[in-house]
Each structure stands twice: as C-alpha cells, then as structure tokens.
Amino acid sequence: xxxxxxxxxxxxxxxxxxxxxxxxxxxxxxxxxxxxxxxxxxxxxxxxxxxxxxxxxxxxxxxxxxxxxxxxxxxxxxxxxxxxxxxxxxxxxxxxxxxxxxxxxxxxxxxxxxxxxxxxxxxxxxxxxxxxxxxxxxxxxxxxxxxxxxxxxxxxxxxxxxxxxxxxxxxxxxxxxxxxxxxxxxxxxxxxxxxxxxxxxxxxxxxxxxxxxxxxxxxxxx
Amino acid sequence: xxxxxxxxxxxxxxxxxxxxxxxxxxxxxxxxxxxxxxxxxxxxxxxxxxxxxxxxxxxxxxxxxxxxxxxxxxxxxxxxxxxxxxxxxxxxxxxxxxxxxxxxxxxxxxxxxxxxxxxxxxxxxxxxxxxxxxxxxxxxxxxxxxxxxxxxxxxxxxxxxxxxxxxxxxxxxxxxxxxxxxxxxxxxxxxxxxxxxxxxxxxxxxxxxxxxxxxxxxxxxx
Numbered sequence: 001x002x003x004x005x006x007x008x009x010x011x012x013x014x015x016x017x018x019x020x021x022x023x024x025x026x027x028x029x030x031x032x033x034x035x036x037x038x039x040x041x042x043x044x045x046x047x048x049x050x051x052x053x054x055x056x057x058x059x060x061x062x063x064x065x066x067x068x069x070x071x072x073x074x075x076x077x078x079x080x081x082x083x084x085x086x087x088x089x090x091x092x093x094x095x096x097x098x099x100x101x102x103x104x105x106x107x108x109x110x111x112x113x114x115x116x117x118x119x120x121x122x123x124x125x126x127x128x129x130x131x132x133x134x135x136x137x138x139x140x141x142x143x144x145x146x147x148x149x150x151x152x153x154x155x156x157x158x159x160x161x162x163x164x165x166x167x168x169x170x171x172x173x174x175x176x177x178x179x180x181x182x183x184x185x186x187x188x189x190x191x192x193x194x195x196x197x198x199x200x201x202x203x204x205x206x207x208x209x210x211x212x213x214x215x216x217x218x219x220x221x222x
Numbered sequence: 223x224x225x226x227x228x229x230x231x232x233x234x235x236x237x238x239x240x241x242x243x244x245x246x247x248x249x250x251x252x253x254x255x256x257x258x259x260x261x262x263x264x265x266x267x268x269x270x271x272x273x274x275x276x277x278x279x280x281x282x283x284x285x286x287x288x289x290x291x292x293x294x295x296x297x298x299x300x301x302x303x304x305x306x307x308x309x310x311x312x313x314x315x316x317x318x319x320x321x322x323x324x325x326x327x328x329x330x331x332x333x334x335x336x337x338x339x340x341x342x343x344x345x346x347x348x349x350x351x352x353x354x355x356x357x358x359x360x361x362x363x364x365x366x367x368x369x370x371x372x373x374x375x376x377x378x379x380x381x382x383x384x385x386x387x388x389x390x391x392x393x394x395x396x397x398x399x400x401x402x403x404x405x406x407x408x409x410x411x412x413x414x415x416x417x418x419x420x421x422x423x424x425x426x427x428x429x430x431x432x433x434x435x436x437x438x439x440x441x442x443x444x
C-alpha cells in the first residue's frame with residue numbers, strides 16, 4: 001500500500017483528527033503522527049506553514065505536500081489508496097454520500113458544542129432538541145443498515161464516527177441518552193466502536209468529557 | 223453529451239443556483255429549468271420531495287433522481303460528464319481545488335450578506351474588513367493566473383463566479399471597490415463574465431442589488 005510518505009499533524013482531542021485516523025486505519029496506511037502540544041497559545045511552525053489559511057489540525061503531509069480539512073483529506077486518501085473504497089462506486093450514490101458528509105460537517109459538532117456551552121436551562125434544552133433533530137435525519141438515512149455505507153464501513157460512517165467521542169459529554173450536559181431516542185443510531189455507534197480501526201483511532205470518551213469540563217472551566221461555566 | 227435527462231430546480235436570485243447553471247453551460251449539458259416562485263412562503267411540492275432535509279434550491283434531477291447542494295451537484299456533473307474536466311487531473315491538485323471550494327462555500331456568501339444586513343456603521347465596517355480579508359486569500363491563490371484552475375475555467379472558478387452577481391451590492395452597501403484592493407481578482411471577475419457560459423447563467427447584478435434592497439426593506443433596514 002506504499003504510495004509515499006504520510007504524516008499527520010494532529011491533536012488528541014480534535015474529532016476531525018480522529019476521523020482521519022480511522023480512515024488511515026481502515027485503509028491500512030502507515031503514517032507518523034505529529035502531535036500539536038498547544039493549539040491555543042503555541043501552534044507549531046510546521047502547522048502554520050502547512051495550513052496558513054485556517055491554522056488548524058488535521059493536516060496530512062503526503063510526501064511533504066500539505067492537505068488540510070478532514071473531509072478533504074479523507075477524500076484524497078480514498079482516491080489515492082483506491083483499494084477498499086470508502087465512497088460507493090455509483091456516481092449517484094457518491095453524490096448521496098457527499099450530501100450526508102456535508103450535512104455532518106456543517107451541523108453535528110457545532111450543535112453538540114452548543115449543549116455544553118451554556119448553563120442556562122432553556123438554552124441547553126434548545127441545543128439538545130436541535131442536536132436530536134439533526135440525529136433524526138442521520139438515523140433515518142442509516143435505517144436498518146449496519147453502516148451508512150451498507151454492509152461495510154464507508155465515507156459517511158467514518159466522518160460521523162470521528163465525532164462520537166464527544167457524544168457522552170453531550171449526553172451528560174444535555175441530560176439525555178441517544179439510545180432512548182434513536183436506538184439504531186446508538187447501535188451503529190457501538191457496532192463501529194467494536195472495530196479496532198475505530199477504537200484505536202478515537203480518544204477515550206472519558207478523557208474527552210474531562211477535556212470538555214476543562215474548557216467549561218476556561219469559559220467560567222464550572 | 224446525452225447522459226440522461228437533466229432538470230434544475232432553481233430560483234433566479236440564488237447564487238448557488240447560478241453556479242450550477244455555469245457548470246451546465248460549460249459542460250454543454252442541455253437541461254430544463256424549473257423556477258421556484260416563492261421560496262419564503264410557498265415552496266413547491268417537487269422541491270420539498272426532492273430535498274426534504276434542507277428544502278433549498280438548487281436541486282438537480284438527473285433522470286428524476288434528486289441531487290442537492292450546489293458543490294455536490296457540480297462535482298456530480300464533473301464526474302458523469304467527464305469531457306472538459308473541471309477538477310484537475312492530479313490527486314494533489316484536486317485536493318487543493320476542494321480546499322478552496324470549501325473555503326468559498328463556508329465564507330464568501332455569509333460574509334457578503336453581513337455587509338448589507340446592518341445599518342450600524344461599525345458593524346458594516348467590520349463586515350467589510352472581514353469580506354476583504356476573505357478576498358485576500360482568494361486573490362493570493364489566484365495570483366497571476368487567468369483562472370484559479372490555470373489557463374482554463376475550472377471547479378473553483380465556477381463556485382466563486384456564481385456568487386459574484388452579489389458583489390456590486392456588497393460594494394454599494396460597504397462603500398468600497400474590490401478592484402481598489404484586489405485588482406487581479408477584479409480582473410478575473412471581468413474575464414469570467416466575458417464568457418457567455420457565465421454571463422448567460424448569472425443574474426444581472428442590478429437586479430440582484432434591487433433584490434437585496436427588497437430584502438433590506440423586509441428587515442426594516444430601508
């Protein structure tokens with residue numbers, strides 16, 4: 001599978017980095033991880049040089065050429081390492097996958113963040129309802145399939161599963177259980193986390209919840 | 223070039239519809255336009271059925287199968303009608319094009335809208351500076367090339383040019399001229415509009431400015 005040298009500029013608590021790690025693992029691509037130590041106060045020169053526009057992780061260095069933005073990176077990985085394709089073969093199905101990818105990218109993480117970004121009961125309730133409304137559509141498109149991609153894990157699965165380390169924090173601060181509302185979607189999370197490619201790529205949800213608590217302290221919410 | 227029946231659910235003032243029209247014109251794809259008459263109060267049943275998640279135009283009906291979201295539609299068009307490719311051949315260059323596509327999609331239209339959405343001098347000034355800062359990066363990546371894609375119009379060009387019918391309204395309400403700040407980018411707009419595929423696909427900027435004035439009246443700003 002050698003198609004050049006692969007490095008990933010990453011940070012352990014970034015859900016967008018986690019999804020890239022899952023994609024690399026599913027494709028069995030060997031890579032070196034370069035951890036950013038302090039994204040708030042001291043971004044590395046390599047990061048600033050590699051992603052001068054957004055200055056954010058993840059960045060994939062493919063033969064030292066930088067590729068930024070996680071969905072873009074995963075699309076690149078799928079095109080260059082074409083074995084075990086993540087996107088469907090059919091053009092129309094590809095467009096469906098891109099549609100849901102965009103939906104996930106725009107909605108899930110900001111909606112989840114809104115749940116823990118306030119101590120106002122009404123605001124938290126609105127944020128929770130909004131988050132569950134977003135999940136409703138994802139649950140609907142998953143349906144009775146094992147994965148969004150069908151029988152095997154694919155593009156949409158990887159983009160969404162990368163964000164799920166944060167879900168227990170959303171449940172804690174929003175006071176709900178996803179499985180009470182969308183048991184199929186909750187089962188998909190359990191099924192996906194049972195894969196080594198996922199569990200070894202994603203940060204432990206307990207550590208993420210502690211990270212969220214630390215951020216809440218920074219924002220004066222705890 | 224016949225690859226099935228193509229219809230476009232559209233609305234004349236939507237910049238996201240305009241960019242799809244440019245792509246169809248560049249690819250010489252015959253299509254039927256179905257105009258939405260009242261997106262505020264009376265969306266058509268066809269639109270609601272075709273894009274039940276976002277309920278927005280544009281939607282491409284390719285052999286009656288709906289594809290939503292303009293960038294997704296244009297990617298689909300480029301994959302299915304592969305002559306005169308819009309995306310570069312090289313995987314790395316493809317990733318660069320997708321990066322800028324995402325940048326444009328997330329930033330340009332909302333930043334422009336912020337300029338005309340307020341009468342507070344300070345807010346308008348901040349919005350103008352933000353818009354020009356976004357343009358700075360686009361000007362930088364265009365550089366001395368004729369098009370973002372190089373010598374020929376491509377994916378990033380089409381995504382951005384589709385939004386430019388609104389630029390004279392931004393200039394009017396922000397009291398600036400893009401060409402005073404970024405003459406190369408302004409020249410790219412003029413160069414692109416000189417193409418029939420663009421000028422015949424995009425709504426007249428004067429009509430768009432009147433449309434913006436109508437919306438400002440609706441919001442109590444005029």
